[in-house]
Amino acid sequence: MKPMLPTILSACLSLCCTCASAAVALTTLPDRERVMIRFEDSGQVLVEEARTLTLDKGTNQIGFTWLGVDIDRSSIQLLGAGGVGFNVIRATYPPGQENSLGWEVSATAAGAAQVRISYLLQGISRELSYRAVVSEGKDPRLSLRVYQRLNNASGENYDAAALRAAFGDLRDSPLASGEIRQQLSARFLEVPFTKRYIYDPAKGERVMVDYVLSNSADGKLGKGLLPGAKMRIFQQTGQSEAFLGEDVAKPTPLGEEMVLHIGDSKDLTVRRAQLETRQEVVQRDSDGHVVLWHQLTDMRFEVENFTGDEKRIELDEHLDGEWDVANPLQLLEKRIAPEKYEEAKGEADPAGTLERKDADNLVIHLTVPAGRRVVLTCTLRRLNRH
Amino acid sequence: MRLLALGPILLLLLLSGRATAAVGLVTIPERETVRMTIYNSVDLTLVQEARTLVLKKGRNRIQYQWAGTLIDTTSLELRALESQSDIEIVDVVYPPSSPATLIWELESAVEGPVRFEISYFTSGVTWSADYVLRASAEESTGELEGWVAVDNRSGEDYPHAEVRLVVGTINLVERIRDLATGQEMDRQRSLNRAEVVDARAVLSESLPAAAAPAVAGAFKAKRPEVLSLRLADYHIFTIGGVQAVTNGATTRFLAIVTKKAMDLEVLYRVPFRSDTADKLYRFIDDAEHQLPEGPLPDGMWHVFRVIDPATGALSFSGSARHAYVSPGEKVELELGVDPAIVVKQVHEAYSQSDHHYDPKGRLDGWIDHDRWRFKLVNTKAIPVSLEYLISGNGDWTVEGLGGERRSETLMRHLDTIKAGQVLELGPFSVLSRRGARGTAPIQPPKLPVQPLLPLPIIRTSGK
Structure with missing residues (x-):
């Protein structure tokens, strides 16, 4: 029929x-x-x-x-x-x-x-995707391509159509019923990026690797909003490419960072330990019961860099209520035997910093030289508990 | 069978002397005019039909049938439009063997043609409003088209009707559809199949030929004018000329149109703690905004933007339902999140102060301090307005940011941001007083000064 x-x-x-x-x-x-x-x-x-x-x-x-x-x-x-x-x-x-x-x-x-x-019209859809290739060399850059995949399941044939989208250029082309057409919509070359290593105890005992792009003129992007879409990242290896990982990028307005989580680092390790928790009494009632106190927790972070390059890492701590940090101390160590370390005296040891990211999050920024371990101790004070 | 579904049929039977005597069919007058007043808040339409009946002196019987329609039987009324003092309706009879039928019995002191009005409520005819707003490329102005759509599912055709549309909320103690269908069912229960067949046969013989387009000339070759008038506490739109309100069809009329492009305000509403800005178009329903006098009934709005003024090519901005807008009231069309407006709100710090203790030394009150920063980046090429809604609960105030308290839990801060500019607010603090109040706090022990962050970590090696 x-x-x-x-x-x-x-x-x-x-x-x-x-x-x-x-x-x-x-x-x-x-x-x-x-x-x-x-x-x-x-x-x-x-x-x-x-x-x-x-x-x-x-x-x-x-x-x-x-x-x-x-x-x-x-x-x-x-x-x-x-x-x-x-x-x-x-x-x-x-x-x-x-x-x-x-x-x-x-x-x-x-x-x-x-x-x-x-x-x-219902039945016509568009899906965006990014493909990024990391160049080889000491100062790697990304070549970033944006594709728009058009799927015409509307039931209508368009022999010739002017195609437009809020983001990126589309070429005028036919779009037959049942046809899927993928067009290269935008291309950004020599895009600088930074790698960010993050340890978040809420996400497990692992160090996550993020690629961070800046949607700005300096970041070789900055033509407008970068829409949210899946990005696959490849590493150029001679004439071929290796797949590094993928993530769904969030819509990134001008001036903002696009953060892509591509995987975990195995050569940068973190050990986080809660050493001791104690109470500092602020006020007792007439019966001697504590009615206001501070809770003090001694923390120890050991960050070891097994690579040949210096790494910067962010250690996230989630806190609630009123809090601050006391007595932050940093020690640079070198491994002398399995499980045995000694202080690396006389070596360059960039000082870390503490950042109150917001009311509920502390970020500890540490720089770990190649092949070294940094040990950080501090006291987290949760204030005015009652 | 077909005829039973054809709607109201008027038969005039004249009785000579005694009401029980059978008489022949004399005439079947056509509708001369039909006026439909359609309400949008309830499923209700008032139909007023004018017909001329030829009366004889003495008792006259007028039979009216409405099988297959959704007419409320209790609302049917017959009223003489002339010679009222000479004509008296003395009885209304619903014959037991005829569904959807009534007979008016009237005494007339006059003979000859008399104009009558038959009115009734019916359900199944509804109307709704919808709007198309086309904003200019820079979104500073817009053109509005307001449409009214009349949908007829009543079972009855009204080929030449004056149409009036009422905007307002009226009270009904019973739904017309329930009255219509309930009565129909009740009455049909007592009928048997033979009676129905007989009734339909009578109707098929008596049905007139298709109505001549007596008022077809009244269809105008131009857009019907739609007038808006106040009716008591309601508003009424009158569509000029006569319209075909066909059973099963929906007809849309352009009711409201801007005389020329009106000014639009682009407003962004940002709730407290949110990192997205909801875009709204805002304007006032008034003459200054090129709108005709009258309200904007509730309805769906489709909003477009002209992206290429040379060709008039459009971009679809979104759809939004908007409630009824009184004349002079503002219209706010919510168009969803606009990624061109970047918002960041940071809850920078939390602390407590003013701890208060009862006579036994128990903590019974304190003040929470929440410190915030707000940043909005306008990446658009137009200035935009900001409505920032800060919320709190209990006994709370805001320090470091101006605004207007809108409710117990809401404060509104208004601002404008030029094209490409950044707005930064704060730091500001939300102070929330907890627990006991009204008495002087007992001085708590001095708390240690909190170190400010970022804070360098003390290195113990590599120096």
Whole structure:
């Protein structure tokens, strides 16, 4: 059985303007002249068709019917774009025809009217993806490509369509029903990035590796919002590439950092220990019960760098209530035997810093020289408990 | 069978002397005019039909049938539009063997044609409003089209109706649809199949030919004017001319249109602790914004932006439902999160102060201090407005940031940010007084001074 092709039809009927009871006659069935498909960030797809209608002076009936496609009926607009002027008198959705709409328009003269018919169409989707390749060498850079994958499952054929999107360039091309088309939408070369090593006890005993890009002119990006999408990162290895990992990038506005978690580091280790917790009494009541106190916790962090390069790492601590940090001390050590360390006297030891990231998070920034271990001790004070 | 679904049919039967005597069918008058007043808050339409009946002196019987419709039987009224003092309706009869039928019996002192109005409530005809707002490329102005759509599922065609649409909330003690269907069911229960067949046969013989388009000329070859008027505590839109309100069809009319592009305000609403800005278009329903006098009924708004003024190409900004807008009231269309506006709120620190103890030395009150910073980056090419909503609970105040208290739990800070500019607020503190209040606090022990961060770590090696 031959399948019925889904089609969007437009029929223009003219109605004798002197006598409403006169029979209507089909005067023209205009084809689409141009189609623009716009992919919005919200996921909606707006289709605009340009057509030329031949109108009679007076009242004209324009039928718009769609078969096998899912159009948001309430979104359909008919707008004049040139030629004979007209007013839409009324729009009618005929009984029993969910996929049909009739406009009654009043034309000021007989002749051709250029119109745009726009509507929201379901079934066409767009998916963005990034592909990044890290160059070789001491100062590696990223080449970053953005692809837009267009999937036309709407049931409608578009032989030639102007494709537009809120982000990136799309080339005008046909988009047949059932077709998936992937276009290279944007390309950024020589993009600098930094690696960030993060230890977060809430995420397990591991050191996460993040790649951080800056959406700015200095960061060789900065052309606008970078949309959220999956990014796959590869390492250039001679003539081939190795896959490093992937992450879903969050939408990144101008001036912000795009942070991509690509995996864990095995050659940078952290051991976190809670050595002792004690109470410092602030106030007792008349019966001698403690009613206000500080809770003090002695902490020890051991960060060991098994690589041949100096690494910077962030140790996250999650705290609540009122808190501060007392007595932070840092010691640089070198391994002299398995499980045995001694102080690395006379070696360069960049001082770490403590940062109150916000009311609930402390970040300890440490720099660990190649092949060395840094031991940090401090006291976390949770104040004014009651 | 087909005829039973054709809606109200009026038969005029004249009785000579005694009401029980059978008489022949004299005439079936057509509707001369129909006025439909459609309410949007409830499923209710008042239909007023004008017909001319030819009366004889004495007792006249007028039969009215409405099978297949959703008419509320209790609302049916017949009223003479002329010679009222000579005409008296003396009885209304619902024959037991005829579903959806009534007979008015009236005494007339006049003879000849008399204009009557038959009115009733029906359900199944509804109307709704929807809007298209097209903002300019820079979003500083916009053009509005407000449409009203009349949807007829009543079972009855009204090919030439004056249509009035009422905006307002009216009280009904019973739903018209329940009244219509309930009555229909009650009455049909007592019928048997033979009676129904007989009734339909009578109707098929008596049905008039298709109504001539007597008022077809009233269809205007131009857009019908839609007038908005106040009606008691409601508003009423009157659609000019006569319209076809066809059963099963929905017809949309352009009711509200801006005379020229109106000014739009682009507002971003940022809730406390949120890192996203909700975009809103805001304007006032008034003449200054090129809008005709009258309210904007509740409905769905589709919002577009012209992205290429040369071609008029559009971008879809979003859809939002908006409640009824009184004349002079503001319209706020929520368009969702706009990534072009970057917001960061940082809860920098928390601390306590003013610990208070009862006479037994137990802690019974203190003040929480939450320190915040707010930053908004406007990456758009237009200035935008900010509505920052700070929330708290209990006895709370804000220090270091101006604003207007909107409720017990909400303070509003308003600002504007130029194109490409950054707004930074704070640090400001939210102070929340907890526990006992109203008495002078007992001085607590001196707390150690908290070190400020970032703080260098003391190195013990590598010096």
